[in-house]
Amino acid sequence: MSLVTQRMKDHAAVLEATMDLIPDIEKAGALFKEALASGHKILFCGNGGSAADSQHLAAEIVGRFQKERRPFPALALTVDTSILTAVGNDYGFDTVFARQVRALGEKGDILVGISTSGNSQNVLEAIEAAREKGLTVIGMTAYGGGKMKEACDICLSVPAKVTARAQEMHIMIGHILCEIAEEDM
Ligand SMILES: O=C(CO)[C@@H](O)[C@H](O)[C@H](O)[C@H](O)COP(=O)(O)O
Numbered sequence: 001m002s003l004v005t006q007r008m009k010d011h012a013a014v015l016e017a018t019m020d021l022i023p024d025i026e027k028a029g030a031l032f033k034e035a036l037a038s039g040h041k042i043l044f045c046g047n048g049g050s051a052a053d054s055q056h057l058a059a060e061i062v063g064r065f066q067k068e069r070r071p072f073p074a075l076a077l078t079v080d081t082s083i084l085t086a087v088g089n090d091y092g093f094d095t096v097f098a099r100q101v102r103a104l105g106e107k108g109d110i111l112v113g114i115s116t117s118g119n120s121q122n123v124l125e126a127i128e129a130a131r132e133k134g135l136t137v138i139g140m141t142a143y144g145g146g147k148m149k150e151a152c153d154i155c156l157s158v159p160a161k162v163t164a165r166a167q168e169m170h171i172m173i174g175h176i177l178c179e180i181a182e183e184d185m
């Protein structure tokens, strides 16, 4: 079997196993909808590919996903290089997202922490800050959820053994959450 065929089959197998998360994805979608409908915002954070997912999903919410509707507030905590370098340089990389959650997060907002290992310290510290401030925390992880498993209100832990396959499920789930959020709005 070619590499391409194998990877596509791997993706399909992980997707099939990810069906087990449907009830939790529906719960997370309802939380997105409730937060945005009541004037709250969604913050996203993650590293590497998950940083890219963070800004991708924030853009779907501020702009639009699939339908015309009013703009909703969302922010990727991964995009401001001045904040990331100042906070990273002055306080340490582990604090780059937590500091922004403390500055911007308000009770009723949602933090989406994305980490395939579930163990990235800067995401874990953002979750801790979010809990202190009364945000709801949704995690997107894999490999059983790592340390994030116990730290989130809803932990969507994808049954993937490879980071790339996990990320492919994360962006699919993120798109579904955006679609639920803009239904009837
Ligand atoms: O996109 C990829 C691998 O597919 C990488 O950039 C990956 O996101 C980075 O190595 C991250 O630092 C991994 O962190 P995490 O998902 O364990 O929190």
Ligand SMILES: [Zn+2]
Binding pocket: 049, 163, 164, 167
């Ligand atoms: Zn990647």
